[in-house]
Amino acid sequence: MSAPVLFDVPGPKAKARIRIGTVIGVLVVLGLIGIVLLRLDGNGQLDPARWAILFDPGSGVPQALGQALVRTLQVAVVAMVASTLLGVLLAVGRLSEHRFVRIPVTTLIEFFRSIPLLVVIFALYFVLPRFGIELSAFAALAVGLTLYNMAVLAEIFRAGILSVDKGQREAALALGMRKTQVMTLVLLPQATRRMLPVLIAQIVVLLKDTSLGFIIGYFELLRQARSLVEFLNFNFGNIYTLQIYVGAGLMYILINVLISQIAKLVEKRTRSNSKTAAVGAIDLPNAPVTTGNNSGL
């Protein structure tokens, strides 16, 4: 509901009030930007020469950040593919009619959703070696991301499967299909199509979480930015810190905004697609609140 529903079309007095509010609002926003710019300028941070380092191939900075971005994307792709496959399996397992499948799978999903991802990664990176299993930083990060996201994706798939109209399943069973066939031929294709926007949105979450590699020393975008800053500070003094961080931050933001927009686009197309007609509105937050996710945090 946007503002117009909440109040009548503004009359002359209300219009004047809104105009005054707009002017004050603009002034406040400009003032905030001004203060930040002034303080940045006071420290010489706005000097174009400082920002040029982000684009100067001679400094090696763009190459280093580019390679780091590739390493970030590598982890993300590996984790996304693995967690999607495992997520589907777990979702089907959680919907199983057999208690000996359902209960362990539910426990597994809830366990990984309820503890912080960083704890999982720490457990893989610091605790496992004590039991003779050495994982590289890449492997620890990829496996950690997979374990966490497979649990989240399992819940997404489950919500999707449950949202397919009951008649679809009943009709398929009446046609003599086996339970596996009903799942793979009837329910999953429809559920996946409907869940596509949510799945794409989850990529953003996963991509954001790869930055945890910074903490265990995997040379992804952020760790690379930090080490560049340390190197440059050592050689030239503390003059490029902000620039490098802004550069790395912008790379994340640009990619994520792009993916978010794709998700929105796909959602719009799904809504007007007749192939998803049998799928009801999905109430995603219906996943138990015990652990809380799906909010993209």
Place this chain on the structure above:
Amino acid sequence: MQFFTDNFDVLLKAFLTTLSMSLLAGVLALVLGTLLAAMRVSPIAPLRGLATFYVELFRNTPLTVVFFFVIFGLPQIDTVVGFFPGAVIAVGTYTAAFVAEAIRSGINSVSAGQAEASRALGLTFGQSLREIVLPQAFRTVVPPLGSVFIAMVKNTSIAAGFSVTELSSTLPRLVNADAGALLLVLLGVVVGYMIITLPMAFAVNRLERRVAILR
């Protein structure tokens, strides 16, 4: 076991750090998030734009990057914050974007007829927002808001990478313990988080049932 009891104090202190960080960041996120949500439905365009920009910016930035800017970036504009206050600011400002989205979706979920009816009855903007829309919005927002805050508690773990001795950071610090002891520490950390999140989930469920409205 001996090792575990010896280090129980370390774990307890870390647990309390996580708890206080969660509480402070939660208050910050709630206040800032509500403000942002109000800005997003206000009739004043620049405020709407600012709030939208804020929410989109923070939702697409990793929390680790937010930490970076608070801990390493703010000193560049002559504002130095300690690690703990920095962590609270980072987690709070980041979560505020998600709180704002949750509240806004709650306001959106109140059917337009409700607002139209209240206007038809002659209620002013403030009255219809206060008496009709917000009470209903608050009820629908309880579960998603609960999820946001539970996720926030888990997110405080990232402070471990920025010299805050909270719960997760006990693992790398006690890493030289023998295998069995380290496993116990891991168990302690997991249980520590659950001590905070499980009662929260329970409270959210209770509250949701109590304020639920049938439509």
